[in-house]
Amino acid sequence: MTTWKEVLQDRLPEDLAHEIDIFEGQIELRKQGNLDEKVFAETRLRRGVYGQRYDNGFRHDGVQTRELNFPSADLTKGPNTIWDAPGMQRIKIPFGGLTIDQLEVLAELADEYSDGILHITTRQDVQLHYVHIDDTPDLMRRLASVDMTTLEACGNSVRNVTSCPLSGVCHDEQFDVSPYSKALAYFLLGHDDVQDFGRKFKIAFSGCEQHACGLVRMHDLGLLARTREVDGEIVRGFTVFVGGGLGTVPHQAKVLIEFATEAEIMRLAQAISRVFAAHGEKQNRNRARIKFLIAELGIDEFRRLVMEAYESLPHDDRWTDYIDELPHWADQPLKGPSQLQIRNIPDDFRAWYQTNVYQQRQDGYSTVTVNLPLGDFTSKQAYQLADIARQYVGDNIRTTVEQNLVLRWVSNEDLPALFEDLKAIGLGDPGAGTIVDVTSCPGTDTCKLGIASSRGLSGELRTRLIEKSANLPDAIKDLKIKVSGCFNSCGQHHIADIGFFGNSRRKGNHKVPHFQVVLGGQWDDNAGSFGLAIGAVPAKRIPDVLDIITDRYVGDRAADESFQAWIERLGKKEVRTMLEPFMDIPEFEADPTFFSDWGDSRIYSIDDIGVGECAGEVVSLFSMEIAKAESEHFDSLLALDAHDYESADEKAYNAMLLAARSLVRTQYLDVGIDADSIVEEFRTRFYDTKLIYDAFAGGKFARYMFSRHEKPPVEATKEGAHQLVEEAQLFIENIHSAEQRINGVIVG
Amino acid sequence: MLPKRLSVKIFAAEDSKVKPAAIMPVFQHWIQENTLEGLLIDVVDYKHVHHGPGIILIGHEGDYGLDFSEGRAGLLFTLKQNRYETLTEAVRESFRLAIVAAEKLSAETGITFNYGEAKITVLDRLNAPNTPETFGTVEAQLSNFASRVFDGDVSITNANADPRDPFAVTIQAEATPAIETLLEKLSLSLTSVS
Numbered sequence: 037m038t039t040w041k042e043v044l045q046d047r048l049p050e051d052l053a054h055e056i057d058i059f060e061g062q063i064e065l066r067k068q069g070n071l072d073e074k075v076f077a078e079t080r081l082r083r084g085v086y087g088q089r090y091d092n093g094f095r096h097d098g099v100q101t102r103e104l105n106f107p108s109a110d111l112t113k114g115p116n117t118i119w120d121a122p123g124m125q126r127i128k129i130p131f132g133g134l135t136i137d138q139l140e141v142l143a144e145l146a147d148e149y150s151d152g153i154l155h156i157t158t159r160q161d162v163q164l165h166y167v168h169i170d171d172t173p174d175l176m177r178r179l180a181s182v183d184m185t186t187l188e189a190c191g192n193s194v195r196n197v198t199s200c201p202l203s204g205v206c207h208d209e210q211f212d213v214s215p216y217s218k219a220l221a222y223f224l225l226g227h228d229d230v231q232d233f234g235r236k237f238k239i240a241f242s243g244c245e246q247h248a249c250g251l252v253r254m255h256d257l258g259l260l261a262r263t264r265e266v267d268g269e270i271v272r273g274f275t276v277f278v279g280g281g282l283g284t285v286p287h288q289a290k291v292l293i294e295f296a297t298e299a300e301i302m303r304l305a306q307a308i309s310r311v312f313a314a315h316g317e318k319q320n321r322n323r324a325r326i327k328f329l330i331a332e333l334g335i336d337e338f339r340r341l342v343m344e345a346y347e348s349l350p351h352d353d354r355w356t357d358y359i360d361e362l363p364h365w366a367d368q369p370l371k372g373p374s375q376l377q378i379r380n381i382p383d384d385f386r387a388w389y390q391t392n393v394y395q396q397r398q399d400g401y402s403t404v405t406v407n408l409p410l411g412d413f414t415s416k417q418a419y420q421l422a423d424i425a426r427q428y429v430g431d432n433i434r435t436t437v438e439q440n441l442v443l444r445w446v447s448n449e450d451l452p453a454l455f456e457d458l459k460a461i462g463l464g465d466p467g468a469g470t471i472v473d474v475t476s477c478p479g480t481d482t483c484k485l486g487i488a489s490s491r492g493l494s495g496e497l498r499t500r501l502i503e504k505s506a507n508l509p510d511a512i513k514d515l516k517i518k519v520s521g522c523f524n525s526c527g528q529h530h531i532a533d534i535g536f537f538g539n540s541r542r543k544g545n546h547k548v549p550h551f552q553v554v555l556g557g558q559w560d561d562n563a564g565s566f567g568l569a570i571g572a573v574p575a576k577r578i579p580d581v582l583d584i585i586t587d588r589y590v591g592d593r594a595a596d597e598s599f600q601a602w603i604e605r606l607g608k609k610e611v612r613t614m615l616e617p618f619m620d621i622p623e624f625e626a627d628p629t630f631f632s633d634w635g636d637s638r639i640y641s642i643d644d645i646g647v648g649e650c651a652g653e654v655v656s657l658f659s660m661e662i663a664k665a666e667s668e669h670f671d672s673l674l675a676l677d678a679h680d681y682e683s684a685d686e687k688a689y690n691a692m693l694l695a696a697r698s699l700v701r702t703q704y705l706d707v708g709i710d711a712d713s714i715v716e717e718f719r720t721r722f723y724d725t726k727l728i729y730d731a732f733a734g735g736k737f738a739r740y741m742f743s744r745h746e747k748p749p750v751e752a753t754k755e756g757a758h759q760l761v762e763e764a765q766l767f768i769e770n771i772h773s774a775e776q777r778i779n780g781v782i783v784g
Numbered sequence: 785m786l787p788k789r790l791s792v793k794i795f796a797a798e799d800s801k802v803k804p805a806a807i808m809p810v811f812q813h814w815i816q817e818n819t820l821e822g823l824l825i826d827v828v829d830y831k832h833v834h835h836g837p838g839i840i841l842i843g844h845e846g847d848y849g850l851d852f853s854e855g856r857a858g859l860l861f862t863l864k865q866n867r868y869e870t871l872t873e874a875v876r877e878s879f880r881l882a883i884v885a886a887e888k889l890s891a892e893t894g895i896t897f898n899y900g901e902a903k904i905t906v907l908d909r910l911n912a913p914n915t916p917e918t919f920g921t922v923e924a925q926l927s928n929f930a931s932r933v934f935d936g937d938v939s940i941t942n943a944n945a946d947p948r949d950p951f952a953v954t955i956q957a958e959a960t961p962a963i964e965t966l967l968e969k970l971s972l973s974l975t976s977v978s
Contacts, residue, residue, distance in 0.1 A: 152837050
C-alpha cells in the first residue's frame with residue numbers, strides 16, 4: 037500500500053522529513069519498550085503531540101470513576117498516559133501567518149485524523165483534538181509538505197512566536213514586525229540552545245506600544261518595535277522585555293535592553309536562551325519559567341549574564357542573514373485599492389463593518405476579522421475560507437490570539453460581497469474583539485488540568501450576549517471577557533476587563549464548579565496591567581454576575597471612565613460586596629443544576645484532573661539527544677532489513693555521531709553538527725582522557741566510530757553494513773554507560 | 785481499496801425536531817450505561833459551530849455524533865479503527881452501528897431517521913481521492929452491498945463535488961425494509977446475505 041511518506045518524499049524539506057522519521061522511529065522504539073516513557077513523553081511534546089483529559093485511562097461519568105479499557109493496555113506514551121488514548125496535536129503558526137494551501141491541508145487533517153474541527157489557540161496556533169498518536173507522523177509529513185511544523189509546539193522549548201495580526205497594515209506601528217518574528221521563530225526552531233530548558237519559553241513581537249496586539253509585557257521574551265535616528269538615518273530596533281508571564285501569579289516583563297538593533301536581536305535571543313538553559317530551575321517545574329530566574333537574580337545580574345553569553349557565542353551568520361531578506365518582505369495584495377461604495381447599507385453589514393473591519397493604513401484596503409465562535413471552525417469552513425481568500429486576498433490570512441482569523445488586504449469595494457460570502461458559510465457574525473467575542477482555553481473539555489468548563493461557560497455567555505447585543509450599552513460593547521478552566525491562564529483571564537478562571541468549592545458531600553472573578557485587567561498597552569481576583573462564584577451564577585457588573589458599570593461610571601478606572605475607584609471590598617449575593621450555593625436537593633458544569637450534564641467531579649503536560653517532562657539534554665541516536669540506529673536496522681546497505685551504513689554511522697555528540701554536549705554546547713568537529717571533540721574529551729573506556733573493552737567501542745569516520749566504505753556491502761549496525765549499538769551502549777559514570781544521571 | 789477511516793451518516797427525517805442541547809445528557813448516560821458497542825470515552829459539544837459536527841460521543845473504535853454538516857441533521861458514525869478486510873465489510877458494520885445508535889437516540893429524544901438515505905464518506909485521501917476513478921472503483925461494490933440490504937431500486941451517486949473534499953457517495957433506496965430486517969441483514973456478513 038502506498039504511504040504518505042512515499043507520496044510526499046520529494047515535497048518535504050529535508051530537515052523536517054528527517055525529524056519526522058526520527059519521531060516515527062521513536063514511536064516504534066517505545067512500542068518495543070526500548071525507549072523510556074519520560075524521554076518519549078518529552079520527545080512527543082516537543083513535536084506538539086500533547087495529552088488530553090482521560091488519557092490516564094480513567095473518567096468520572098457523573099456517578100463513578102470508570103476505567104477506560106483501551107486496547108493498548110499497558111503501553112504508555114508517557115507517565116500515566118495510555119498509548120491509545122486520544123491526544124491533541126498542536127501546530128505552530130509563526131506570527132499567525134497562513135497561506136491558502138496551508139489552510140486546505142489543515143482541513144484535510146481535521147477530516148482524517150481529528151473530529152473535523154480546527155481550533156485557533158490564544159497563541160495563534162492551530163490545534164486538532166482526539167488524534168491517535170499512530171497517525172501523527174503522517175500528519176506531520178502532510179504539514180511539512182506545505183512548510184508547516186509541529187516542532188517544539190509543546191514541551192520545554194520555544195513555543196509559537198506570536199505577533200500582532202495587524203503588523204504591516206496598522207496605523208500606529210513603528211514598522212512591520214512580521215518578518216522579524218518569522219526569522220526569530222525559524223532561527224530558534226530546533227536550535228541547540230533551546231533544547232535544555234526547564235520549562236516552556238514564549239516570545240512575542242509588537243509593532244506599537246499603546247495597543248494590545250502583541251502583548252509583549254506578558255511574555256518570557258517580548259520585542260517591541262522602536263526606531264532611532266543615528267547619523268541622520270532611521271535605524272530599526274526593539275525594546276527587549278524579559279520575564280513576563282501570566283500563569284498562576286502573573287509577572288510584568290522587565291526591560292532588558294532599551295534598544296537592540298535588528299542586527300542584534302537573534303544573537304540576543306540566543307544568549308537569553310543560553311542563560312535560561314544554564315541557570316534556570318530544572319527540577320521544580322513550578323518555579324522553572326524564566327520569570328522566576330529573573331526574580332531570583334535581579335534584572336541587572338540577569339542582564340550581565342546575558343551580555344556575557346552574548347559576547348561568548350560562536351559567530352553565526354544567521355544572526356544577520358535575514359536582514360538581507362527584509363527589503364523583499366512585503367504582503368502581496370491580490371487586488372488594487374478601491375473605495376467602498378454602497379447604497380442603502382443593510383443593518384447587518386453596518387454592524388459587521390463597525391466591529392470586524394479595520395481600515396488599513398494603506399488607503400483603499402481593509403483587514404477583516406472572521407469571528408470564530410470559541411476559536412472553532414469546521415474543515416468544510418476551512419475550504420470555504422480558502423476559496424474566499426483565493427477570491428479576495430490571496431495568502432494574506434492570519435490567526436489571532438483572540439482565536440479568530442483575519443483576512444488582510446481586502447480591497448474596500450469587495451467588502452459587501454465578502455460579507456455576503458462569509459455569511460453564507462456561517463462566519464459573518466459581527467462583534468469581533470467586543471464583549472460577545474469571548475476567549476476561552478479548552479478547559480475541562482480536553483485539558484488534563486481543567487477544573488471547570490471554560491468553553492461551556494464561554495459558549496453560554498456568548499449566546500446570551502449575542503441575544504441582547506442589539507441593546508447592549510455602548511459603554512460595555514468593547515469590554516473583553518476571557519475565561520480559563522484553571523489558574524494557569526491559558527485563556528488569558530488576567531488581561532481581560534472581565535476574566536474568569538475555574539476552581540471548585542464543596543457543599544456537603546458534593547463539589548461545585550466555580551469561577552474566580554478577575555476584574556480590571558488591561559489588554560491595551562501590550563497587556564499593561566493585570567486584573568484583581570475578587571472572589572469565587574458558582575459557575576451557574578456567572579451570567580448573573582456578568583449582568584450585575586456591567587449594569588453597575590453603565591450606571592456608575594463617570595464620563596469616559598474606563599472599566600479599569602471604575603474597578604479601581606470602587607475598590608476590591610466594594611466589588612466583592614457586589615458579588616457576595618451570588619456566592620451562596622443551594623443544597624443539592626434544592627437545585628441540582630448548581631452541581632453540574634456548563635455544557636455538561638454529569639454531576640460535577642474533580643476526579644478527572646490529571647497531571648498537565650504544559651510543563652513537559654524534566655529530562656536531561658543528554659537523554660533527549662541520545663534518544664535521537666537510538667532512533668537513527670533503529671532506522672539503520674530497518675534499512676538493513678530492506679537490503680538497503682548503503683543507507684544502513686550511513687544511518688549507523690550517523691547514530692554513532694549523534695551518540696558521540698550527545699556526550700560532547702554535556703561539556704561543550706557549541707560542538708555544532710560537523711562530523712569532523714564532533715569526532716575531534718569526542719576524541720579529545722572522552723577518548724584521550726579514557727573517560728569513555730569500558731572496564732573490559734577499554735576504548736574499543738569508540739574506535740568503531742573512529743574507524744568508520746576515517747575510512748567510509750567504498751561500496752556498502754551486506755556484511756559491512758551489518759557489522760557497522762552492530763558496532764553502532766555497542767557504541768551507543770558505551771556512551772550511556774560513560775554518561776552515567778561521568779554525570780551520575782540516567783534520566784531526568 | 786481499504787480506507788483508514790470512513791463515516792456513515794443517516795439523515796433525520798425532515799419533519800423531525802432536533803434540539804442539540806438535549807443530546808449531551810443522552811450521550812453522557814450512554815457512557816454510564818455502556819449503551820453502545822465499543823469503548824466510549826467522552827462527549828464533546830460543537831453546537832456553536834455553523835453546520836458543524838454538533839454533539840459527538842467520542843469512542844475508541846468509532847465516534848457517534850448528531851451531526852449538522854451541510855445543514856442537515858443526522859446520526860453520524862465515524863469508523864476510526866478499521867479492522868475489516870474489505871470496504872464493504874467496513875461499510876456494513878459502520879452502517880449497522882449507525883442504525884443501532886439512531887434507533888436508541890430516536891427512542892430517547894423522538895428524533896426520527898430515514899434509513900433509506902445514507903452518506904458514506906471515505907476519510908482517506910491517500911487511498912480514496914475524490915475522483916471519478918475512485919467512484920468507478922467502489923461503485924459496483926457499494927451497489928452490490930446496497931442491493932442486498934435495501935428493497936427495490938437503489939441509486940449511488942457521488943456526494944461531494946469539490947475534489948478537495950473527502951470522497952463520498954450517497955445511497956438512496958426506493959424502499960426500506962423494516963428496521964428488524966435491516967439490522968438482521970446488516971448483522972450478517974455480506975456473503976451470507978441473500
